[in-house]
Amino acid sequence: MSALLEVKNVSKAFGGVQANSGISLEVPEGKIIGLIGPNGSGKTTLFSSIVGYHPIDSGSIRFEGSEISKMRVRQIARRGLLRTFQQTRIYGGMTCVQNMLISTSMRDQTLGRLFASQKSGEHGRAEELLEFVGLYQKRHLMAGDLSFGQQKLLEFAMALMNEPRLLMLDEPTAGINPTLINGLIDRLKHANTTFGITLFVIEHNMRVIMNLAEHIYCLAHGELLADGKPEEIQNDQRVLDAYLGAH
Numbered sequence: 001m002s003a004l005l006e007v008k009n010v011s012k013a014f015g016g017v018q019a020n021s022g023i024s025l026e027v028p029e030g031k032i033i034g035l036i037g038p039n040g041s042g043k044t045t046l047f048s049s050i051v052g053y054h055p056i057d058s059g060s061i062r063f064e065g066s067e068i069s070k071m072r073v074r075q076i077a078r079r080g081l082l083r084t085f086q087q088t089r090i091y092g093g094m095t096c097v098q099n100m101l102i103s104t105s106m107r108d109q110t111l112g113r114l115f116a117s118q119k120s121g122e123h124g125r126a127e128e129l130l131e132f133v134g135l136y137q138k139r140h141l142m143a144g145d146l147s148f149g150q151q152k153l154l155e156f157a158m159a160l161m162n163e164p165r166l167l168m169l170d171e172p173t174a175g176i177n178p179t180l181i182n183g184l185i186d187r188l189k190h191a192n193t194t195f196g197i198t199l200f201v202i203e204h205n206m207r208v209i210m211n212l213a214e215h216i217y218c219l220a221h222g223e224l225l226a227d228g229k230p231e232e233i234q235n236d237q238r239v240l241d242a243y244l245g246a247h
């Protein structure tokens with residue numbers, strides 16, 4: 001059986017900058033897979049390529065066996081492949097619940113549907129998921145008034161609203177208060193085990209990714225440097241050198 005997501009030999013340059021170079025990796029169904037690497041190593045570029053945000057220069061990206069590298073963002077999202085951003089994308093002037101509802105109406109490309117005719121179950125599901133990420137008490141507050149960490153939790157809940165098969169998270173714990181990080185790790189694991197969502201996670205916090213992922217890929221200078229189980233990656237001299245050399 002082929003993996004849910006298969007990236008083969010993907011390269012992407014921005015002008016003279018080779019952001020990704022011949023990257024190959026796999027995300028099997030049902031797993032939590034990590035992607036690490038120093039700043040500027042090409043992690044976010046790879047996510048953007050996978051979700052169709054920009055065309056790749058060469059290589060292949062398959063989701064459930066279908067080539068998606070020439071598809072557009074919406075086409076790919078409709079297949080159940082979603083990502084969150086390093087900088088959150090929420091609507092500050094809307095409440096949490098409204099943000100939740102608009103996230104699914106965007107998927108359906110029918111923005112007007114939001115306030116015109118809410119599907120009865122959607123409002124309930126929005127509240128359930130806000131409860132799941134710990135934002136139920138704040139559901140009627142403007143999203144712009146939440147802390148940055150809470151906005152990231154809202155963005156996570158918004159992604160879940162779309163029932164993705166594969167959710168790619170770009171540094172989900174960045175900017176989150178350390179005391180809230182363990183709760184977020186638990187919720188990510190719960191989304192994986194209970195909702196059956198496969199996760200592909202970029203993470204800067206080593207403790208988090210070691211605790212979360214079953215298999216970790218490490219990029220450096222746009223290339224795949226190493227991959228393995230958390231304990232292998234943790235002790236890989238090439239990985240340690242890449243991080244030391246970067247700062």
Ligand SMILES: Nc1ncnc2c1ncn2[C@@H]1O[C@H](COP(=O)(O)OP(=O)(O)O)[C@@H](O)[C@H]1O
Pocket residue numbers: 014017018019037038039040041042043044045046
């Ligand atoms: N839209 C863009 N235009 C030009 N250069 C870019 C763009 N996006 C990323 N880059 C460059 O590509 C490299 C990889 O960046 P990025 O994928 O954001 O790395 P990471 O997420 O690992 O920090 C960096 O040198 C960055 O400056």
Ligand SMILES: [Mg+2]
Pocket residue numbers: 043044045086
């Ligand atoms: Mg990045």
